[in-house]
Amino acid sequence: MIETITDIEEVVRVVMFRNKELSNQVFELAAENTNLVAENVKLTAEVKKLSERLLQYDKPLKDSHNSSTPPSKENIKSQVVRRTRSLRPPGVRHTGGQPGHAGATLLMRDRPDIIETHTPDYCSRCGLFSASE
Numbered sequence: 001m002i003e004t005i006t007d008i009e010e011v012v013r014v015v016m017f018r019n020k021e022l023s024n025q026v027f028e029l030a031a032e033n034t035n036l037v038a039e040n041v042k043l044t045a046e047v048k049k050l051s052e053r054l055l056q057y058d059k060p061l062k063d064s065h066n067s068s069t070p071p072s073k074e075n076i077k078s079q080v081v082r083r084t085r086s087l088r089p090p091g092v093r094h095t096g097g098q099p100g101h102a103g104a105t106l107l108m109r110d111r112p113d114i115i116e117t118h119t120p121d122y123c124s125r126c127g128l129f130s131a132s133e
Contacts, residue, residue, distance in 0.1 A: 062069055097103060122129045
């Protein structure tokens with residue numbers, strides 16, 4: 001087959017046109033690949049963070065509060081976390097009755113209404129029960 005010069009020019013034009021289309025597709029795919037790699041890195045970091053968070057609930061640390069381990073056998077981290085004092089802030093007032101408060105104490109009477117004698121039902125020396133009933 002004998003090709004003329006005009007046919008070769010046409011073939012070159014077609015090849016160049018297709019080459020431009022392929023170059024554009026390559027650039028588009030490269031940009032999309034870059035975006036996907038960045039998204040993959042972000043999602044991988046998020047999965048790692050969530051997996052570590054989930055491990056807290058799957059296998060919680062054992063200490064003297066949630067197992068039979070005595071406090072002396074706990075690891076240092078658990079001992080630091082354990083509260084030994086109240087988290088409540090100290091109050092301004094002193095303990096007991098406050099100044100100005102009228103007390104309500106039961107006082108002994110000179111003449112009581114009823115006098116009851118309470119005696120034990122057993123002997124304090126030998127421990128035998130008495131038949132006083």
